[in-house]
Amino acid sequence: MLVVLRELKALGVKPVFGDEGATLFRRSEVLRSLNLDWNMAHGASGDKPNELSSVGTLTRTEGRMVAKARKTVLESGDWLTTAQIARMAGFGDSNLRSHPNKWKNDEQIFTVRHRGVDYFPRYALDGSIGCRPAKGLASVLSVFHGRKDDWGIAYWFASVNSFLGGKRPQDLLLDQPDRVIAAAEDEVTGVVHG
Template sequence: MILYLDFDGVLHHDDVRLDLHNRPYLRGSGTLFEYADRLTQVLAPYPQVKIVLSTSWVRVKRFSYAVGRLPVELRQRVIGATWHSRFMLDDELLDWWLNTATRYEQIIRDVRRRQPQQWLALDDDAEGWPDSASAHLVCCDSRLGLSESRVCRELEGRLAEFHRIGITGEGGTMQATGVGRPHCAKALTTKNRARVAAMTAKAKYAARNGTRWFSSSELLAQAKLQGLLTIPTPSEWTTHRRMFAIDLDGEPRFPAYGLDPLTFEPFPAMAAILDILEGRDAWFLAVWFESVNSYLGGVCPREVLAQDPIRVISAAQNEAAGIIHG
């Protein structure tokens, strides 16, 4: 059995924000994950229950971070999430996820992929849930979450019922969902996949050709040519998250726009941006720096990084989503 678990409005008050250092904090009353132990207690009689995270924490802060904030008893049950970073490379799926899909549609997409015998969702978002699937939702008050005894009793009752069904063999995956394929969660056709692949390739091409990408040897050569006393250490930049590199022709290459032309060292703002966009891969970063950004007035982040690093840092915070909810 799978439990689809939301964080905000379930394990704590729903009013969660990100501070200037991209760290989640609770603006509402209480503390983060203050009700997690209650969930641990409710699940204790059911060791077979696994957890799939259905929270936007996975998208905003990455999967490993979200899992790591849970108590160890819950952490050991987690087998995945409804969100996956590869969605960032699929424009159609990403647009559906961010702008169209309800929480129910996100969950049911995962249900169809995993095909669990039984499943249940613990969430504070009941929008879009059809009556035929209402037995699979335990809905919390966004302010109270699992602190409300009514919710705990309902969750206990649903778990016991699903456990009984599992033992007797009644029901099943499709009977349990009680719904057909949601119209928004359409499968990508071969044509759509080809279009998305072409768009991804086009974005990567623009990122690759929009600036010069230095190899480590080229950076050392440039430093020597200018007589710099401090020699750049590109191998340490990525290790300490001061710079990112994409793989070109089998070796890491570093973007010229991220380097101070006088010292050939990364601009200090790069470390802040990489911290904010933690979890994004190198090609995502390359495409983001090369893409027109409405927050920056229609220019690319790479074009203004040297002149106005604070604005680019703010644009990165906007990209990472200033408000976590879910």
């Protein structure tokens, strides 16, 4: 608990103490400090609240869960900076960072932002085509557009998926992109009752 409090305070989030002395954090401050986007906080359409905006504060438990999830994703070792990608792909000094940033702007790849640095998913780069974004990734990102922010996409790729037989999407993206795209479509469709 103390680690979470320190982490949130390091992000500039000030705790609010509830009636019973429980530490709570203003949800808007935590969302802003964790770079969660408007869609994540307010629903995809921007006018209907979802479970994140239905309560005005994050409890210590919720803050701990968010911090733990992000730490797990980042510590997986599956993330590269723009400069690391440029070196791996052999880009010249004149355009060292331009290609990865163009891929991001063209929605061919996504990044997660942590402490002011954008990190690209290593598992989304195909070495057989010069460390370029995997062929199926843009389609997955299109499916999630407006439904998940970059961290939500990172969590989805890192999680085991029943649609994929208990495998993680990031482990199948390069070899079986069609299955990963179908799993993303299943994710946004959800359970259909008949």
